[in-house]
Amino acid sequence: MVTERKELIRLRNVSKFYEMGNSVVKALNEVNLKVYEGEFVAIMGPSGSGKSTAMNLVGSLDVPTHGSVFLDEIDISTLGESELAQIRGKKIGFIFQSFNLIANLTTIENVMLPMMFQGTGIDKRRKKAEELLKLVDLGNRGEHYPGELSGGQRQRVAIARSLANDPEVILADEPTGNLDTKTGAIVMEFLEKMNREGKTIIIVTHDPDLAEKYADVVYWLKDGILEKVTKREGKRFVDVTKKVKKAVKGNGVK
Amino acid sequence: MIGSESIRYALRNIAHRKGRSFLTVLSIFLGIATIFIFVSFGLGLYGYMNDLLEGGSGDKIMVQPKGSMGVPGLDSTFALTDNDVEVVSRAGGIYEATGSVFKIAEVESRDELKYVFLLSYDPSIPILMDLYDVDVKEGRWLRKGDSGKVLLGYNYLIDDKIFSKGLKINDKITVQDKELRIVGFMESVGNPQDDSQVYVINDYVDEIYPNDSNSYGWIVARADKDNIDWAVENVERGLRNSRDMEEGKEDFSVESFTDMIESFSTAMDIIIGFVVLIALISVVVSAVNTANTMITSVIERTKEIGVIKSIGGTNSEVFGIFLFEAGFLGFVAGVIGVLLGWGAAALGGYILDKGFYLVLFGREFGFGGGWGFLAPVFPGYLFGGLIVFAVLTGAISGAIPAWNASRTNIVDALRYE
Structure with missing residues (x-):
């Protein structure tokens, strides 16, 4: 059953070390991870667990110290900077805890921006951005600046922006972290809706309830080490750590 | 690639820092205006001397x-x-x-x-x-x-x-x-x-x-x-x-008159050259000022640079955005400088020819004019050339900050507060 699905992202024995003066901080140590098309995955861990580092590697924003990251079966270490930017822009849509909208661009321009980097024509960009804003119930806010919107609205603009290039994966870093429970729930429902429509969603969170409420697979990180992987089976989660390790290591590429 | 969003982005960023942008532009356009004024008068004088030689002298x-x-x-x-x-x-x-x-x-x-x-x-x-x-x-x-x-x-x-x-x-x-x-x-x-x-x-x-x-x-x-x-x-x-x-x-x-006019031309070359040199130094100073503005701008927008890169902007696109911004500051300064220089030179030429008279604080000020041969000339290349020069000044001074912006590490940039 596992092998039938298309693999999107794979982290194989990935470590990320930072040098801090004389000591080495092992932010991530020998982590294996595999994301299939259409999955809703959560990377879970308390602060300092290495989940942000994991997100950076999964989103190909950063390169590992050891190990390999595969995006669509391509080892990202073999890609040049502009190829990586292209892939990032096309295959991954980012949603950040602090929204990260560009303050000097209107809502619709913020949504249009990723398409510009992919060379989409201006008319097509505008049309798509209008559709996406409607999708997140902000069809009438296109000409507003981010500063004129509430936190929840801003995060919905960020969701619209993440969908601009119709990416295969949405990568959300603590998407509800800056929102109250109610608006956070609205944002999560949008993500869930997109997952139902076939998008792969990866969220990074410190909140186990949020992870288990929405995700199909949860990667539990602690102190830079992958503690366990749990998978939804019916109503409960079962430990599939060994399975994942085996799947990651035994999949062709050495 | 520079698309319409990135142009608008750059323009709004300039507008957002009105005061600083204005000072940057001011420092460039004063230099440009000075060069314009002296070159236009100089060209007028050279033309006049040439006419003398080709005429009866x-x-x-x-x-x-x-x-x-x-x-x-x-x-x-x-x-x-x-x-x-x-x-x-x-x-x-x-x-x-x-x-x-x-x-x-x-x-x-x-x-x-x-x-x-x-x-x-x-x-x-x-x-x-x-x-x-x-x-x-x-x-x-x-x-x-x-x-x-x-x-x-x-x-x-x-x-x-x-x-x-x-x-x-x-x-x-x-x-x-x-x-x-x-x-x-x-x-x-x-x-x-x-x-x-x-x-x-x-x-x-x-x-x-x-x-x-x-x-x-x-x-x-x-x-x-x-x-x-x-x-x-x-x-x-x-x-x-x-x-x-x-x-x-x-x-x-x-x-011979030819020699006299030539030695006068040499003296003129030195004077005009000297003034233009000073104006050029002021342009260099303003280029440093522009670089400073752009460096601050890059630091202020570190996080935005991270966002732009995370949504698919390449290094060269980030470089292009910042370079455009610096070049645009230069362009605005060039246009203002050239127009200001044009106005000042034309007014100066008019006053030298016709004189002026005004009463200020109850005192009379006047100048008889009559120096009609000191007429500035305004060839198209002086306008175009100085605007291009201003754009290049902006772009060159913005190049290093833009390069730094393009090299920004995404992870660090996104974490930047």
Whole structure:
């Protein structure tokens, strides 16, 4: 059953070390991870667990110290900077805890921006951005600046922006972290809706309830080490750590 | 790739930092305006001098006391005689030569008294007048035998220039207690001294100044234009012999107008070059200022740079956005600078020509004008060239900050607060 699905992202024995003066901080140590098309995955861990580092590697924003990251079966270490930017822009849509909208661009321009980097024509960009804003119930806010919107609205603009290039994966870093429970729930429902429509969603969170409420697979990180992987089976989660390790290591590429 | 969003992004960022952008632009455009003003006047002067050479001056040689310039003949220790004129006119390469007396004259009309320069010439060899390259505006040139007659510069025609009321043909004017009849007015030469001069024939000078020796202040000769340097040497040698002087100890100098204008051009080159150099230094300073603005801008927007890269912007796109921003600042400065320089130069040229008069805090300020030959010119390439220069200044000073922006590490940038 596992092998039938298309693999999107794979982290194989990935470590990320930072040098801090004389000591080495092992932010991530020998982590294996595999994301299939259409999955809703959560990377879970308390602060300092290495989940942000994991997100950076999964989103190909950063390169590992050891190990390999595969995006669509391509080892990202073999890609040049502009190829990586292209892939990032096309295959991954980012949603950040602090929204990260560009303050000097209107809502619709913020949504249009990723398409510009992919060379989409201006008319097509505008049309798509209008559709996406409607999708997140902000069809009438296109000409507003981010500063004129509430936190929840801003995060919905960020969701619209993440969908601009119709990416295969949405990568959300603590998407509800800056929102109250109610608006956070609205944002999560949008993500869930997109997952139902076939998008792969990866969220990074410190909140186990949020992870288990929405995700199909949860990667539990602690102190830079992958503690366990749990998978939804019916109503409960079962430990599939060994399975994942085996799947990651035994999949062709050495 | 620079798309419309990134252009708008850059423009809004500039607008967002209005004060800083304004100061940056200000510092560039002042330099650009200064360069524009001096180059436009310089080009005007070069053009004027070129016209002089192509007009009546190109084949002329002038003999005058050594070390003097512009006001020959007022030095009483130096005298050129008819004999000297004879020597000059016989020199190889010279077609004809004539002397001219140069004096200060007291002129009076309707009880108004003025001191001006009087210049005499021989109407049968009027090559001195060729140098002005103008025609008579009214009346006629002086003729042989025109005793008791006078030709006046252009300014005598105009009210409130020399006299409160302009003069007319056949009016009388008193020159050194002699009453002379006006036969003509010259066209404007374009500088107040020449336009205020009075002209009489050589033969009449002794009657106006009966107590003076009245030797020539200068000799003007017409030479073979193609062998003018040779003619100058011949004149020098001839005069040296006839005045019995050693080489290098002459009390006279012989120069072709071409040489005089060229040495004047060299002096102009140095002056204009110096001013433009200072303006260029100010542009360099403003380039540093622009770089500073851009560096701050890059630091302020570190996080945004991270976002742009995370949504697919490549290094070169980030570089392009910031470079465009710096270049655009330069462009705005260039356009303002060129327009400002244009306005200032045109106004300056107008005032030099027509003069101005204003009352400020109850005091009168005025300037008579008359320097019409100091007219700036505005060729298209001066506008285009300086705008391009300003854009390049902006772009070059923005290049390093833009490069730093493009190299920003995404992870660090996204974490930046």
